[in-house]
Amino acid sequence: xxxxxxxxxxxxxxxxxxxxxxxxxxxxxxxxxxxxxxxxxxxxxxxxxxxxxxxxxxxxxxxxxxxxxxxxxxxxxxxxxxxxxxxxxxxxxxxxxxxxxxxxxxxxxxxxxxxxxxxxxxxxxxxxxxxxxxxxxxxxxxxxxxxxxxxxxxxxxxxxxxxxxxxxxxxxxxxxxxxxxxxxxxxxxxxxxxxxxxxxxxxxxxxxxxxxxxxxxxxxxxxxxxxxxxxxxxxxxxxxxxxxxxxxxxxxxxxxxxxxxxxxxxxxxxxxxxxxxxxxxxxxxxxxxxxxxxxxxxxxxxxxxxxxxxxxxxxxxxxxxxxxxxxxxxxxxxxxxxxxxxxxxxxxxxxxxxxxxxxxxxxxxxxxxxxxxxxxxxxxxxxxxxxxxxxxxxxxxx
Amino acid sequence: xxxxxxxxxxxxxxxxxxxxxxxxxxxxxxxxxxxxxxxxxxxxxxxxxxxxxxxxxxxxxxxxxxxxxxxxxxxxxxxxxxxxxxxxxxxxxxxxxxxxxxxxxxxxxxxxxxxxxxxxxxxxxxxxxxxxxxxxxxxxxxxxxxxxxxxxxxxxxxxxxxxxxxxxxxxxxxxxxxxxxxxxxxxxxxxxxxxxxxxxxxxxxxxxxxxxxxxxxxxxxxxxxxxxxxxxxxxxxxxxxxxxxxxxxxxxxxxxxxxxxxxxxxxxxxxxxxxxxxxxxxxxxxxxxxxxxxx
Numbered sequence: 001x002x003x004x005x006x007x008x009x010x011x012x013x014x015x016x017x018x019x020x021x022x023x024x025x026x027x028x029x030x031x032x033x034x035x036x037x038x039x040x041x042x043x044x045x046x047x048x049x050x051x052x053x054x055x056x057x058x059x060x061x062x063x064x065x066x067x068x069x070x071x072x073x074x075x076x077x078x079x080x081x082x083x084x085x086x087x088x089x090x091x092x093x094x095x096x097x098x099x100x101x102x103x104x105x106x107x108x109x110x111x112x113x114x115x116x117x118x119x120x121x122x123x124x125x126x127x128x129x130x131x132x133x134x135x136x137x138x139x140x141x142x143x144x145x146x147x148x149x150x151x152x153x154x155x156x157x158x159x160x161x162x163x164x165x166x167x168x169x170x171x172x173x174x175x176x177x178x179x180x181x182x183x184x185x186x187x188x189x190x191x192x193x194x195x196x197x198x199x200x201x202x203x204x205x206x207x208x209x210x211x212x213x214x215x216x217x218x219x220x221x222x223x224x225x226x227x228x229x230x231x232x233x234x235x236x237x238x239x240x241x242x243x244x245x246x247x248x249x250x251x252x253x254x255x256x257x258x259x260x261x262x263x264x265x266x267x268x269x270x271x272x273x274x275x276x277x278x279x280x281x282x283x284x285x286x287x288x289x290x291x292x293x294x295x296x297x298x299x300x301x302x303x304x305x306x307x308x309x310x311x312x313x314x315x316x317x318x319x320x321x322x323x324x325x326x327x328x329x330x331x332x333x334x335x336x337x338x339x340x341x342x343x344x345x346x347x348x349x350x351x352x353x354x355x356x357x358x359x360x361x362x363x364x365x366x367x368x369x370x371x372x373x374x375x376x377x378x379x380x381x382x383x384x385x386x387x388x389x390x391x392x393x394x395x396x397x398x
Numbered sequence: 399x400x401x402x403x404x405x406x407x408x409x410x411x412x413x414x415x416x417x418x419x420x421x422x423x424x425x426x427x428x429x430x431x432x433x434x435x436x437x438x439x440x441x442x443x444x445x446x447x448x449x450x451x452x453x454x455x456x457x458x459x460x461x462x463x464x465x466x467x468x469x470x471x472x473x474x475x476x477x478x479x480x481x482x483x484x485x486x487x488x489x490x491x492x493x494x495x496x497x498x499x500x501x502x503x504x505x506x507x508x509x510x511x512x513x514x515x516x517x518x519x520x521x522x523x524x525x526x527x528x529x530x531x532x533x534x535x536x537x538x539x540x541x542x543x544x545x546x547x548x549x550x551x552x553x554x555x556x557x558x559x560x561x562x563x564x565x566x567x568x569x570x571x572x573x574x575x576x577x578x579x580x581x582x583x584x585x586x587x588x589x590x591x592x593x594x595x596x597x598x599x600x601x602x603x604x605x606x607x608x609x610x611x612x613x614x615x616x617x618x619x620x621x622x623x624x625x626x627x628x629x630x631x632x633x634x635x636x637x638x639x640x641x642x643x644x645x646x647x648x649x650x651x652x653x654x655x656x657x658x659x660x661x662x663x664x665x666x667x668x669x670x671x672x673x674x675x676x677x678x679x680x681x682x683x684x685x686x687x688x689x690x691x692x693x
Contacts, residue, residue: 275520
């Protein structure tokens with residue numbers, strides 16, 4: 001065996017890591033797209049490949065369903081939707097947005113699952129003076145330190161979701177908690193949001209871990225630390241495949257019997273919940289939505305969603321549904337589809353009282369909304385997040 | 399939880415993960431070491447095995463469904479190995495880069511086919527009754543499947559080692575590595591030997607996917623994760639031997655398990671840090687087969 005073989009081997013291994021990097025970045029003229037007053041062209045940016053695809057599917061379903069129930073019109077204007085693939089991160093997401101703005105000349109952008117992509121398109125969207133309604137990405141900076149007047153959000157902030165659990169646990173007398181989340185922006189914000197609210201309520205964080213994001217398949221070393229920490233509970237945030245691995249291993253190593261699992265709701269939202277199976281049973285989480293919410297808007301929404309897609313609605317679908325709702329109001333009020341008019345109109349859209357998630361309003365371009373304490377239960381043979389308690393409203397910067 | 403229990407858990411876990419890693423990497427090492435083909439579709443084979451486990455057994459395996467799944471992954475692995483052997487044969491005299499491009503292309507196509515067939519959701523499967531619970535000994539809890547995995551993977555590892563090092567079939571494989579023309583002279587078609595190595599290596603990959611399914615869960619992207627792990631093991635272990643990847647896989651099992659428990663802050667650097675350290679000290683890997691033949 002020669003050294004050359006080895007070198008080729010290493011070179012190719014390294015090549016795998018950097019494959020797919022693409023250049024991007026150019027300014028965009030604010031060309032008028034469809035200024036005829038009768039139509040509006042919307043660019044829907046969602047993951048159609050890669051790990052976030054299930055979220056993209058739900059977002060598209062929420063968007064399509066709203067349009068179908070509203071005669072395909074936003075604020076009286078006929079809608080043309082152009083879908084672009086966001087992929088897994090900015091290297092695919094930014095070019096997708098660029099294409100929608102430059103080639104397709106869309107009036108409005110909706111979607112974006114990844115926070116890195118949302119932050120990456122900020123300058124593109126701002127210089128094009130087009131409105132972007134974020135239907136998922138939860139980094140605080142998007143509507144905080146890195147805000148743009150043209151970027152609004154109908155989803156959540158990572159810290160907000162976690163803070164709801166922190167406040168609840170402190171109030172319910174759980175004194176010592178171990179916090180664990182992946183070592184990327186969303187995980188760090190979740191731990192910070194949780195810890196701030198939990199400590200403010202008098203709780204103690206007895207330990208915390210941030211396993212490498214996307215590089216951890218086995219949580220055993222972290223589970224041992226949790227077991228030896230003396231915690232009364234574990235707070236965690238994981239998404240996608242990692243949430244399945246973590247929840248299953250938490251049960252397999254026997255922790256779920258002694259140290260209850262508390263979570264930011266994404267851990268058990270959507271398709272991952274059925275993959276977790278029995279292991280997720282009893283997990284308590286906080287989120288701004290669950291399919292089990294009992295209000296007239298959600299009942300109607302749930303029925304329509306189930307009959308259209310034969311699937312249980314998720315928070316991701318509701319975020320897109322509400323994006324369509326606020327856009328419709330803004331278009332009707334502004335009488336125009338340019339970014340400045342729409343942004344101004346969104347600022348005065350007020351409280352949405354008929355959302356499936358319950359009432360919410362924009363505070364600093366991101367929702368102030370109610371959070372719900374949810375418990376995983378089996379209903380009619382399928383796991384659902386049943387409502388335990390309405391925890392009341394929280395601001396985006398919690 | 400006392401320190402000794404933490405240490406024991408971490409080491410047993412490292413052994414389970416390490417042995418699984420060996421089964422995964424052994425096929426890659428065999429095909430590269432013996433047939434000089436860098437098979438970047440190896441991760442896709444693993445993922446195929448994991449998806450088959452879910453497809454046949456559903457979310458909860460039973461013993462009969464597991465038996466059917468074993469048959470299915472062996473048949474499919476063998477077929478895939480034969481196909482890979484045929485596809486790469488015309489490139490056997492070309493550079494590694496060209497072979498790698500071909501197998502990388504196959505891997506990408508395979509990943510898209512799997513995604514089209516099984517969707518983009520995580521497909522988790524639980525081991526059959528008796529192995530799906532937790533073993534508790536004196537307050538020490540451990541998943542029973544991982545304990546069983548230590549035994550199963552050790553048996554499989556021994557079988558592979560014995561086949562390659564002790565049987566006449568293994569001797570034929572090794573003879574083909576040393577001198578292809580001489581093997582042909584004594585009346586054995588080297589193309590069949592080549593096919594045989596591909597089949598063995600590919601079956602190991604799909605079997606590893608089946609065994610790993612309850613731990614890793616079939617999902618898009620798992621193929622590249624596994625491929626990189628297997629490449630690291632093969633690079634550190636040294637190419638072409640069976641012992642090398644075994645030692646390297648066991649080492650990385652402990653690094654990923656004990657290392658992360660002791661040095662959680664360095665968790666993301668441990669794997670590649672160890673790789674770098676080994677390459678600095680032993681640039682050809684821990685155990686590289688003595689160059690017995692022409693290369």
